[in-house]
Amino acid sequence: MTLSGLPEGSTERERMQAAWVAELVLQLVGKRKKKEKIRILDIGCGDGLVTVALIEASPQVFVISVMPEEAVPLVYALLNPYAESNRCCPAPLDIMEYLPGTDRDVIDAAVAIFSLHRLKAEERAFALNELIGFLKPGAGIVVDGGAEVAEELTKAGFVDVAQQTRGDLAPVVSARKPV
Structure with missing residues (x-):
């Protein structure tokens, strides 16, 4: 995947990580009708690389990108x-303040890379x-982390919890909300 919107300073490895995370998220979401929006929450969005990768991965994607004030x-x-x-929709809100006010059952996927940890x-x-x-x-x-994060997702009620690795990229954990 070519990520045209990424800043000059991002490394190839960072671009590869962002593209891989976007790929995993879209696999979890699955196929949708052509005009149906895919709403993704990017928690703590860091430098925005994953947000851009998600947006550029599919014309159906709409990302709510929550970031710390700094x-x-x-x-x-x-x-x-x-x-x-x-x-x-970039939102400069603290993650702990944002979550309790969010509408229920409206997000198709969430990403938390380099934030929840x-x-x-x-x-x-x-x-x-x-x-x-x-x-x-x-x-x-999809969240970053290993066995500890996988265990926490399971305790929170998520299913199909799986640790994911690809080459030398940082490991992530994927899961689903039960149907």
Whole structure:
């Protein structure tokens, strides 16, 4: 996948990681009718690479990109062209403040790369329990991490929990909300 919107400073490995995560998310979401939007929540979106990869992976994708306040100027500059074309909605909100106010059963997939692992264990458990509430039944989630994260997803009620690896890229865990 060519990621045309990524900043000059991103490395090939970062681009490959972002493209792989986007691929996993779309596999979890599955085929949709051509005009049906795929709503994805990118939690803590980092530098915006995964958000761009998700948007460029499919014309059906709409990403709600939640980021910490300190990331706003950099990420907004990257995501503004996509926001202007109604492909994403960057939101400068703290993850713990955002989750409880989210409508339920409206998101097709969630991505949390380099964000949930920064939370304390009890905050991460809270976030995962909130995530399962606003994902649609059968919706997917991809988060960074290993066995500990897989166990936390299982405790939060997610199913089909699987650790994913590809070459030397950072491992991720995928799962689904039960149907």
